Amino acid sequence: MDPYKVLGVTPQTSDDDVKRAYRELARKYHPDNYINNPLADLAEARMKEINEAYDMIMNERAGKTSSGASGGQQYSGGQYSGSQQQRAYSGANASLYSQVRQAINQGNLGMAEALLQRASGRDAEWFYLMGTVYYRKGWYDEAARAYTQACQMDPSNMEYRTALNNLNMSGGYGGYRPMQEASLCDFCVQLAVCNCCLNACCNAGC
Amino acid sequence: MFGFIRPVKPELRVKEADRFQQVYCGLCHAIRARYGRFYTLFLSYDMTFFALVMGCGEEQTAPPCRKRCDAHPVTRRACAVPDEALELAADVSVLLTYHKFRDSLADEKGPKRALAWLLCHLGRRGYERARARLPEADREMVQSLADLQQLEREKCDSMDRAADASARLTAAAVPHTGDARERVLRQMFYHVGRWIYLLDAAQDVAEDLEQDNYNPVALRYGLRTPDLTEIRQPLERTLERSLADICMAYDLLDIGRDADLIRNIIFLGMPLVTKQVLDGTYQTNGGWGKHGSL
Numbered sequence: 001m002d003p004y005k006v007l008g009v010t011p012q013t014s015d016d017d018v019k020r021a022y023r024e025l026a027r028k029y030h031p032d033n034y035i036n037n038p039l040a041d042l043a044e045a046r047m048k049e050i051n052e053a054y055d056m057i058m059n060e061r062a063g064k065t066s067s068g069a070s071g072g073q074q075y076s077g078g079q080y081s082g083s084q085q086q087r088a089y090s091g092a093n094a095s096l097y098s099q100v101r102q103a104i105n106q107g108n109l110g111m112a113e114a115l116l117q118r119a120s121g122r123d124a125e126w127f128y129l130m131g132t133v134y135y136r137k138g139w140y141d142e143a144a145r146a147y148t149q150a151c152q153m154d155p156s157n158m159e160y161r162t163a164l165n166n167l168n169m170s171g172g173y174g175g176y177r178p179m180q181e182a183s184l185c186d187f188c189v190q191l192a193v194c195n196c197c198l199n200a201c202c203n204a205g206c
Numbered sequence: 207m208f209g210f211i212r213p214v215k216p217e218l219r220v221k222e223a224d225r226f227q228q229v230y231c232g233l234c235h236a237i238r239a240r241y242g243r244f245y246t247l248f249l250s251y252d253m254t255f256f257a258l259v260m261g262c263g264e265e266q267t268a269p270p271c272r273k274r275c276d277a278h279p280v281t282r283r284a285c286a287v288p289d290e291a292l293e294l295a296a297d298v299s300v301l302l303t304y305h306k307f308r309d310s311l312a313d314e315k316g317p318k319r320a321l322a323w324l325l326c327h328l329g330r331r332g333y334e335r336a337r338a339r340l341p342e343a344d345r346e347m348v349q350s351l352a353d354l355q356q357l358e359r360e361k362c363d364s365m366d367r368a369a370d371a372s373a374r375l376t377a378a379a380v381p382h383t384g385d386a387r388e389r390v391l392r393q394m395f396y397h398v399g400r401w402i403y404l405l406d407a408a409q410d411v412a413e414d415l416e417q418d419n420y421n422p423v424a425l426r427y428g429l430r431t432p433d434l435t436e437i438r439q440p441l442e443r444t445l446e447r448s449l450a451d452i453c454m455a456y457d458l459l460d461i462g463r464d465a466d467l468i469r470n471i472i473f474l475g476m477p478l479v480t481k482q483v484l485d486g487t488y489q490t491n492g493g494w495g496k497h498g499s500l
Contacts, residue, residue, distance in 0.1 A: 028457055037451065039393055042386055042458050138373075138397060139366035140447040141426070144440070168443060 003053035015061065022054045035166070036135045038107070093119045093126070100129050109133050124154035128163065135167065143167055209251035210402055210483075213467065214474040222467040224284065228270045230254045232286030235273055236296040239288070241332040243276070248303040252402070253295055255471055256379065258464050259394070261291030263387070265462040297336045298379040301344055304333040305351050305375070312355050313419070346378035363425040365404060365444070373399035387459065394455035397448040401476070404445060408434065409483050438484050445480050452476070 004010055007021045029047045034040040089097050096119055103112035112133050119126055131146030147164040154160060213226055233254055234246050268289065272282035286292060307329060310322035337344040354371035362368050376399025380391040407414075407423040412432030414421035423429070427437045434441070449472075456472055482488040 034454065037454060039390060039455060039458055042390065043454075046458065134366070137370075138400065138448070138451060139370065140444045141440070142364060142366045144444070167447075 001049070001053065001056075003056040006049055006053035007057070009057075015058075018054070018057055022050065025050050036132070038136065038138075089125075091123075092121065093123075097125055097129065104129070104132055104136065107136075109136055124150045124157065124160065127153065128157075128160050131163065135163075140167065209253070209255075210405055210476070210479045211255040211398070211471060212251045212475050212479070213470045214478055217470055217474055218467070222464075222470065225267075225286075225464065225467055226254065226258075228284050228286040229257055229292070231273070231275070231283050232270075232288060232292055233257050233295055233299070234275065235285055236288045236292050237299060238275075240293070240296055241300050241335065244328055245300050245303060245332050246276075248306075249299065253299045253302075255468075256298065256395075257292050257295035258468055258471075259391070259456075259459075260294055260380075261289060262459065262461050262464050262468060264289070264291070267463050294381065297339050298343065300329075300332050300336040301340065301347060302375075302379070304329050304336070305347055309351060309355070313358070340381075342382060343378050347375050350375035350378065358420045361420060361425065362422065365407075365422045365426045368422040369400045369403045372403035373397065375399060376402070390455050390458045394452055394459075397451040397455070401445055401448040401452070401480075404441070404448075405480060405483050408441060409488060434484060434486065442480065442484055446477075449476055449480070 127150035134143035
């Protein structure tokens with residue numbers, strides 16, 4: 001691996017510019033952008049490569065030979081891969097819902113969907129899990145409907161609300177919103193920003 | 207000369223605009239060389255984009271050749287030299303065009319149906335040849351089209367379910383190579399297909415309501431009038447998600463050439479067309495059947 005090629009810089013590039021290039025790439029491939037995306041594993045691999053390249057360059061420049069401890073300001077991949085949190089269930093569908101979460105985490109959407117069809121009764125959790133299956137498949141309209149339903153049935157659940165907010169925010173993409181460049185609709189942008197802030201507050205709050 | 211997928215020309219560099227035209231002309235010549243004049247009449251900008259993306263892994267661009275054609279009989283125009291990606295795009299273009307005729311034959315009534323029958327008849331031989339080249343892709347396309355027609359008959363009111371069949375049809379154009387690149391390209395063209403299908407449905411709401419045709423957008427939101435203002439925001443949001451997925455897949459591709467041109471199309475062209483269709487200004491900005499900005 002040529003670390004300079006990975007970061008798109010040359011051996012002559014200054015430290016600051018290498019850092020800038022690294023940050024730019026890390027923002028792009030950050031695992032948060034690929035939550036619920038079927039290509040999350042590829043983005044994670046890319047992120048790892050970028051981290052390694054950055055390490056190699058910085059170590060080389062610092063005159064070190066071994067690639068051991070490096071600057072602690074790296075973005076880490078791995079722990080985020082959009083996996084569902086485990087939670088304790090009770091009630092009629094308890095074991096079923098755990099199985100569904102497991103299937104979703106393994107990327108086995110067909111099985112998750114089949115399991116959900118077998119559930120007795122449809123509560124908020126059912127709609128949330130169904131929404132997540134749709135989300136992974138790229139069926140965003142159905143996902144929004146299911147998440148909205150889950151939020152209406154259980155308005156106090158933060159997991160449902162966060163999922164709906166993420167969906168409505170175009171899931172990050174380093175803050176990229178394709179339509180923003182095409183339309184000068186500032187109102188939407190403001191809404192998105194508000195949404196962002198709310199999200200941050202809520203997440204910090206719980 | 208139709209298709210939603212086009213670059214925003216004022217933002218292109220001259221060499222990129224030239225390259226786009228060369229690929230467009232090169233694709234037309236590749237289709238003509240393999241399948242005759244008939245299929246060149248249905249060449250779209252969408253397929254030019256497909257050719258660009260499929261070829262973007264190459265490092266080198268061969269210098270263009272100059273050729274005459276029916277549309278430009280006097281001057282020779284610069285054309286991209288046919289390579290693997292361009293030939294694949296030519297084959298896929300024939301398959302998709304033929305399936306479009308088949309779809310119209312199943313949907314339409316009256317004179318349009320007669321026209322679709324005629325086109326199917328004329329295109330049959332070319333299609334057989336393309337199918338022999340890409341048997342697997344064709345099998346997937348036939349299956350998706352059958353699913354789509356079934357959903358249309360059932361008057362399916364889930365936009366995503368109908369769009370899924372159409373998106374699988376587009377994704378089928380990506381050849382099976384079994385590597386990460388195939389996964390990325392399939393994801394990318396799945397969402398390209400979803401975006402085109404939903405945008406097309408949004409564009410046709412007025413016509414479909416008038417003629418009482420199947421329209422997933424109208425059914426999903428229970429529209430009685432062709433006014434899109436009410437549903438603009440949720441529709442834009444769901445389309446935007448597909449665009450974001452296209453971008454994120456694109457970022458994972460190893461790009462050797464045409465990076466800026468493809469970026470222009472994905473990051474500027476497609477959002478612009480989305481906005482125009484939802485505003486109802488698409489027709490006045492060129493629209494179908496016109497050269498538009500190019």
